Amino acid sequence: MTRAFNFCAGPAALPTEVLEQARDEMLDWQGRGISVMETSHRNPEFMAVAAQAEQDLRDLLAIPDNYRVLFMQGGATAQFATVPLNLLGKRMSADYLDTGHWSSKAIKEASRYCQVNVAGSSADANYTTVPDASRWRLSTDAAYVHYTPNETIGGLAFVDIPDTGDVPLVADMSSSILSEPLDISRFGLIYAGAQKNIGPAGITLVIVREDLMGFASDACPSLQNYQLVSDNDSMLNTPPTFAWYLSGLVFQWLKRQGGLKAIQALNQRKAGKLYAAIDGSDFYSNPIETAYRSIMNVPFRLADDALNSTFLSESADAGLLNLKGHRVVGGMRASIYNAVPEAAVDALVAFMADFERRYG
């Protein structure tokens, strides 16, 4: 069995070591004759798995004590509603930065619950850059400021964490969390669907500053009330236990890789190689302003869109999977999350050069 090089944007590649452990324990976990997914979440052995996963995450991200870690369900899309349902309190509006597909989705859902002030947007630039912070129109009475540090589809990333003063900063980090060290104290709340850098689809990470909880609206379903979820250690009801377990294995794998500084260096090297291949060619192109290029999601186009299907079929035959770009932007996209090895990038770069030589 040969593992393919998998550039899927999500659900994305997981570390082979993690899948091997899950496979080996699938029918007999901890020598108990059952799978980890076949026991109560309140069983002491599972509670230990859950607690260890949280501790490893806290270690990796150096999460301060005044932040709670919640394991929820529903992905980022659920959080698009959960955030305003919890954080508005008595306020009527929130500020959002619009930098692409996912921030637009967050804005649309939030608009159902409050007045959304789009404080900055790069829509006019076709989302190829991050709007200039000096021109943001932040409100003084916003309940929070929301942004998307890494746009998975556009391949656009913020360089700096926005300074929002006393207004809590909320970030959808679905496609960038754990890719590099992070100063959690700059944020009011961070959320992330698991299926890129955390684990399988079906579990959602929320990191929330304690003082922001307790203000859920009357309409908020109990399962989406951060305070209730926190008070019940993310076990207000049965959590997705297998996804939680797998996420814990990924956190342990990340520690074995040397933590987030080491993975950041690797991610920068991987992205650097791929962008160099794109920029060093007239055949491939990436439209994003250089300073704001994502190190996780690298969209690129061929000089001739008529070659797209050939590129996709030949790359798949070469063991390079899931390179098709999102329909919104077209072309190709290589998502190179933590679990995508440098060898995958090397193989892709070599394939791209060979493809250009033959078809360019």
Next chain:
Amino acid sequence: MTRAFNFCAGPAALPTEVLEQARDEMLDWQGRGISVMETSHRNPEFMAVAAQAEQDLRDLLAIPDNYRVLFMQGGATAQFATVPLNLLGKRMSADYLDTGHWSSKAIKEASRYCQVNVAGSSADANYTTVPDASRWRLSTDAAYVHYTPNETIGGLAFVDIPDTGDVPLVADMSSSILSEPLDISRFGLIYAGAQKNIGPAGITLVIVREDLMGFASDACPSLQNYQLVSDNDSMLNTPPTFAWYLSGLVFQWLKRQGGLKAIQALNQRKAGKLYAAIDGSDFYSNPIETAYRSIMNVPFRLADDALNSTFLSESADAGLLNLKGHRVVGGMRASIYNAVPEAAVDALVAFMADFERRYG
């Protein structure tokens, strides 16, 4: 490796064959060199898995064409809010039958969204029976009638499907779905957390009559709007793909067992053996009125609670796991879902007799 006999109430035992297939495909699914959990939900190969799971479920339950099958997240607890958020429409109240822990939880959450009329309750009988249908106080203007056909903790089950006339009947079937054939046409909506008879925790099944969709309240998060979820084939956002895949394997396993009539006969035989062992002894007891005993969850008490910890440790040593009863009712509970083999019940009955002989 020996598989233990696992009586967990949930997350519960899964068929060994299903776990073996998942293990064998864990790193190399369909010969593609990736796991099924490492690919996009919109990938044609995964879409086929998702569609096949729905079709197999439709076959098993003979789901009529005017019902939609939704794969959601959040378990039954999420549905406690999702049901009123979707089904109330312009109505202000709903009828609920109160038969134990889980129906009470559903009532509590629904009360946050509407006037709940408790149309019948067996609370006065300590939930050992089902309230007499002739005494239910059903409203004429209720948006729906909600009940819990099988109370997982109490071990109490309805015999008949309630007749609610033109008012849609809503059922929390988390612990009874797929245990026997079911006339879906009697229901407006059925929901079930997966972690008993469907698959791993983290996916939630909803079967809803088409004409009941489209009336979600303004406050309903998009991801909990049945109409939106249905319009997007349960892929409004990334679904829990691995849980969906595993659920599909369970459906295929159920078909191989002969479908729901065959599994019903097996379930009745398993439950019959266990209740016979309890009733044939002065040492063990079950408080539920005989006609309303669950064939899925069998709580029982020892004559002396001081022996509980000895029973639990010795049974675990004998490979009989997770027999501790819920704290609400105490004592023991054997959950004997579809995936718990008859041999497990035979071993438990033999252990119980031996235990009584030594300690009774």
